[in-house]
Amino acid sequence: MPKTVRHHPRIVEAQTCLSQCTCGGEHPAPEVTLYSGEDACRVMAEDCRAFYGGKSVLLLDDPNTRAVVGAELLSRLTGLGVDVRHYPLPDELHADDVTIEKIRAACSGIDLVISVGSGTINDLGKYSAHHEQIDFWTMPTAPSMNGYTSGIAAIKVKGVKRTLPALPPQRLYAIPSVIQQAPLKLRQAGFCDVLAKVVSDVDWKIDSLLFSSNYCGLPSAMMVAVENRYAEVPEAIGRGDQDATLGLFYGLLISGVAMSLAGSSAPASGGEHLVSHFWDMREPLTGRVPELHGLQVGLGIILSAACYQQLTRFKVEDLSPRSAQVYRTTAENIPDIWGPFAGEVAQQFENKKSSLEQFDRLLSQHWTELQKLFSQVRPPHYFAELFTRVGAPFSLEAFNLSRNEFVLAALNARAIRERVTVLDLAAHTGVLEAAVEDCLALIR
Ligand SMILES: [Zn+2]
Ligand SMILES: [Zn+2]
Structure with missing residues (x-):
């Protein structure tokens, strides 16, 4: 086991929250950290061993995200001796109460849930972990929605789509080339x-x-500060240009944090x-x-x-x-x-x-x-x-x-x-x- 546990930078610092608030309320910065690098699988697996060695981890993915990165992450975790249980989700997937029940049942004896994927997989992991009161980390695979860092999950309950409270992940690990090469429709x-x-x-x-x-002007101010990285460059995002696509991804992460901050x-x-x-x-x-x-x-x-x-x-x-x-x-x-x-x-x-x-x-x-x-x-x-x-x-x-x-x-x-x-x-x-x-x- 590594002697020290690694810490990564927070997505938003507390100072930003204080200086741009217009409502006078409390906006404690969420402690979501981001590690971004081509070696994110290795780093995530090592961090996982450092924090959860001797404990149990549940990994959620689907056939697509498994092919892109889930299989590698799983094998690295296993290789490092982490007790990881794989929960393969199907291709046609719903974030609904029925699926949540099954995942929560699989959370028995688990100390950390890891979602590998985008919207639905992230929401399922986040909501299940929140309700089982266990930790949650995520590895995003596409710049497709802003829910990675938000404090809510969109879940269909008795047929009605609800946005329900669910703590954001403590840690995000992103591989830039994976984000950049996500399918065009996901980027759009x-x-x-x-x-x-x-x-x-x-x-x-x-x-x-x-x-x-x-109303508080903080969320909007946070978005305005980053939007020049994506808002005016739709063609570059369409082409999969690295700066534009990662700019979009970062904008989505900030957007989720903005929702957390607004409560x-x-x-x-x-x-x-x-x-x-x-x-x-x-x-x-x-x-x-x-x-x-x-x-x-x-x-x-x-x-x-x-x-x-x-x-x-x-x-x-x-x-x-x-x-x-x-x-x-x-x-x-x-x-x-x-x-x-x-x-x-x-x-x-x-x-x-x-x-x-x-x-x-x-x-x-x-x-x-x-x-x-x-x-x-x-x-x-x-x-x-x-x-x-x-x-x-x-x-x-x-x-x-x-x-x-x-x-x-x-x-x-x-x-x-x-x-x-x-x-x-x-x-x-x-x-x-x-x-x-x-x-x-x-x-x-
Ligand atoms: Zn405010
Ligand atoms: Zn949305």
Whole structure:
């Protein structure tokens, strides 16, 4: 065993958190560390032996991530005498309560869970380890989503996609060439997911203005500090250029940390994420296998941007007290759309009923400030073009989504989660349908 245990740099230092906070609250920097290097497998295995020699480790991977790096990591761990149990996950994988139960059962007697992979594998490991109160490390294989460092996991519970608390990993080990060579669609998905912040941050400001008063500029400031590394270089990310791809990966790690620091997914997940969750949840009903999280979120970003654009044109004198009617119409659709899951969805929607009822009073009261926020978002065609520039097709057809399923999500996704987003404002003001048409003109 090595005499000393190695420590790696934290992804975000405490000083950054203190200096950029605008809310005056507490933001203790998460102690997530990153080791990045071509020898990350060896280093991770050695660190694992140093920390968990004589203890037991559970390694999660799937056929793809095993071929890329999981098999090597497993053999290194075994070679160093670490008691590692392999938990091979199937190709077609879901982050749901059924899968979680199985992994948690396998965690018996385990001291550390290691996820090797991206979104789903990471969420499964993180959530299982959190609930078994055991340590969690991860080896990301693609710059495809921002959940590596976040304090939440997206898990389908009784058919409803929930973002549930789950401690981030203590340690991340990344192999730059693996991140760089991840498939194009995964890079495109990560590019969309990291850009969700440009609409979700405004959703959060609106929620804060109307209801929660909990907005903090820290998450956004952290993202702005790194976004020149990826936001303007979609073609380079598409080509797999090293600086651009690693810049994107780093942006995703920061985005996850930003959510941890905010104590909520609000900085990086607003209305644009709801449509993605909607399609994930509809899989058992429609049979459509969901597209990558980030790509579906990309469609949601264009929709949110279209809502903001419509809202900038809306006249305050056209506001009328219609929250009860709008709520009722959406609530009435829930049984048809959700079948066996209708009860769970109805409960989520019910949870924000009292907030939505206050729209009748609050929107006109704050309209001037709201208008300023609406105009902070770039128009939808800007995002549609940006996502296409990564190089893979970006359309409903490419994502195997029918026009009907897109429209259904756009009009009804706001019911699946209690957080207030731009989709609620657009529905209340009656501009949502027009925004959907604007959006369809760009992605069909
Ligand atoms: Zn703050
Ligand atoms: Zn996301």
